[in-house]
Structure formats: structure tokens, C-alpha cells
Amino acid sequence: MIRCAALLLCLLCSPAHAATAEAVSIPAAGFSSSPTDLRAQLFKPDTPGPHPAVVMIHGCGGAYAKDGSLNARHQMWGEYLAANGYVALMLDSFSSRGLAEICTQKFSDRTIKESDRVGDTYAALSWLRQQAGVKTDRIALLGWSHGAGVTLDAIRRQPKAIDKGFAAAVSFYPGCTNRNKKADSFKPYAPLLILIGEADDWTPAAPCVELTSTARAAGAPMQIHTYPGAYHDFDNPGVTRVRLRKDVPNGVNPGQGVHTGPDPEAREDAKRRVLAFFAGQLK
Template sequence: MMSSLVRILLLAAGLLPCLAAAAGAGGYERVRIALDDVQLNAVLYRPQGPGPFPAVVALHGCGGLWRDKDKLSTRHSDWGERLAAAGFMVLMPDSYGSRGLGSQCGVKELTVRASRERVIDAVAARHWLQARPDVRADAISLLGWSGGGSTILAAVRSDRSPADKQLDFKRAVAFYPGCRTQLESRSFAARLPVLILMGSADDWTPPAPCDYLAKAARARGESVNLVVYEGAVHDFDHPRLDMKQRDDIAYSATGTGKATVGTDPAAREDAIRRVKEFLAGK
């Protein structure tokens, strides 16, 4: 739980955003999340108008948030702009860069783990948003890609439900997460509606474990739905990524450290529609 002092400081930051962030290129602001032991840099996309707005905490994958020092990755800028145009405040915490780390795709012994540190980052981001007067505190959702998607699954577990459920996340979207860890956990249960989006040809995080996970969750009465796009691979929602094979990853379905990535225009278009509708509660 947040201390009263932290709440006051965060509220002040929300009332005086110009003191907490400097405007950046591409329609986003660079902001700083300071909550108890969590210190994170982040990117914020804000819709036009006074609000209050529903919001999304968006979690990057193993490659991190940035393309290079001063350029947000194309995927993140595309989704940030799209969701802001649809009326959502979008906060993207930088879990790696904030800790002095670069891409973690080829790292086997992670120090910033999906099931621990990154879940803490997501919760801190939610608290930061809920302290802002231009955000609807009861309408903050989660969105994540790959390793960020795996974080989503860890964050929505029922055994991680906050004490004040009125301030919980609303719903969650996971793009091509690794589902095996949660599938093998006997205690996994989703407390929120979850939408999982994957490609049938994904050889980095294959869909089969997520299919089993979703079916088991629905059998228990949980709202966990999986959409699998035929022939699509990892990163299918990227705005413009030529199909290619990566050979620099720590874990892959084949065990070779290689996986195929690339945009699938049809899957991308359908995913954009589904995500907007799902986050809007339709």
C-alpha cells in the first residue's frame, strides 16, 4: 500500500505535470515514477482534452522501450499514438533502461524478471496514474508484448489481488506471451478479463501453452480468451518489420536461440480492432 506522504507527492505531480516531465518528440512526454523503492523512467501519451481518461500501462518486451538513445521503438510509438487517439492515457515504464540495462533478449539469467520486478513496475505505474486528476482511477488496464505479455499473466493472478480491489487493473491484453510458467503453476487463476493474441507460426513463444492455459481458465469460469492468427509469427503487430530470423535470443521454442519475427498486416489490423474494443469494454 502507498503511504499518505507518497500519495500526496504523487497527487502534486499529477496536478503539476510540467514539473514532473518534459515534453518529448512524437507526442509523448518523458516522466519519472518515484514510488517507495521503485524509481522508473517512463513515456506518457496523453489524449487531447481535460479528461479524466481511462488509461493503459503498456509493458515492453525483451528488447526494451527504445530503438536508440532518443528514439522510441516503432511498435511503442505506433501503439501509444493509436491508443491516445482512441482516448486512453498510455504510460510505458522503462523497466530495463531505468536500471541501466539494454536489450535482455539474449540474457538467460535475468535480473529484472517478468514475475517479480516487472510486476512491481506495473503496479507502481498504476499507482502513479491513479494519483493524477486527469485519469479515471478505476479504469486502468494492462497491455504487454512478449516478455511484457508474460508479465501481464503474472500480474493478473488472483493471488496478487490488491487489498483495495476498486483500485485494481480493469482488464489486460497480452501479445505473444510465454505461458508455460503460469500453465505449470497449480495456483494460477486470473482475477481480470484477459485477451491473449498470438500467431500460429510463432516459434519464439508458441501458442500451445497459452491455449491450454486459456481453456483451463475458462473451465474455472475465468475470462481468459485466446486469439490465434493463422500463419502469423512473433511481432506480427509491428507496423513495419520485414520477415526475418533472429539468432540472438536466449530461449526459443526450437531450443536453437533462433526465431522468426515479422509484421502480418491482416493479423495486425484485426488485433488493433480487438484491442481497442476490449479495452473499451465492448
């Protein structure tokens, strides 16, 4: 009886209509350097549209877990955004290029840079604008780590083939060190929010704080929020503890590894901030 009651309580506390992702194909021609069309997973609200939309772009670990399923972070965010009235498109930049992950590669050995993936985001933007039920002028970009760097590049480089770019962007723990060296030239064309942990030893927070300060002083619509004690990957619900990844050759201390892991309090705060930010820019 106790087990039955516990099961009932669990069912009652579960989301009533968790969004199911639909596999879609995004034409690369005209925007992306990908040799073939891009794979993506589409999350839709279960309420009548049209809805604002978000293009999500993964980090150096790729979009998928080892078993081929969408990884826990991207699944969580796709469901969360759809449950709150957004069409969410989880874009895969790697599989069409024959890549699984690049986290364990030195920067100098990587065959794909953040700048190489900017075209992927605009291919996704163009595709979404052709879909029924999407508010074509209310589409944002959301990226993590390597994808967060892609986001920073994309939000200041609108292709000539696009009449209007993204309406807003959120960047989770991007690499800002090199960008901060040329901070005067960093001018996002749409509102941009950076979220990053102060303990991040993979992509440190300080250069992002400085970059934001310089951009804001020049009038750019940019803001940042940092989380004390939080590391890289702090919003990932698929891991239970912080760990030292010695297989990552890059970071603040090259060769010594980097710390990654969850911070549940920071994750929940970030979810609220992202929702409030998008509500202000997209609805």
C-alpha cells in the same frame, strides 16, 4: 505538380493530431524493486477528460530504439490509444536497472525475471491514479512478450498496498509453457485477452490456448485469439519482413533462433480487438 498533389494527399491522410509523448518519472518506492524511479512516456488524448488509461509494458528488447527514441511499436500503440480516448503510459523497466535488452541472454543468465517487473506495473498504476484527467477505476495493463508475461503475473497478484487492481489486461504473445504446467492455479482477477501468432516459435501459442481453456473452465474472465501464420512481434510496424533471429538463445528450439516479423493484417485486426476489448471493460 504531380509531386505537390502527392504531398497534399499524404498530408490529408495523416493523423490530424498525433499524440506527442511526454517524458515522466514514476516513483518506484513502495512497489517496484527498481533502485531508482522508472522512466516512462505519457500519451494523452486531445479531448477533455477524465479518460480511462492503459499502462504499457515492453518486452525483452526494451522500450527504446538504438537512437534513443521510443520504438515503433510502442509509439504506434501510444498514439493509437490516445487518439481513441485513452491516457497511455509507456513504462520503461530496464534503464533504471542499467539494462538495454535481455533478448540475447539465456533465461538462466537474466538478472531480471518477469515476476521482478510486476511491482513496476503497480507503481505505474498508483502514479496514474494521482493524475488529473484519469478515471482512477478504469486503468488497464497492456504488455508484449516478456512484458506480456509480466502482465499475466500482474493480473493475478494484486499487492495489499493497492485497494483495487487493474480493470483489464491484454497480453501480446506471452510465454505460457511453464504457466500451463500449473494451469489450475492461474486465476486472473480481471478480464484478460491474449493475442498470439500460431507460427510463433519463441513463445508458442498452444500452451496459451490450453491455459486459457483451463482458466475459462474454472470461470476466469479470460479469452484468446490466435493468428494463423503470424510470428512473434507480428504487430510491429517498424520492420518490413519476417527474419530469423539467431542471436536469441531461447525459444521452441533453443540455439536455432526464432522468427520475428510483421503481419500487417494481424496487426490491424489486433488493434481493432484491443480497442473493442478496452471499450467493453473501461468505458
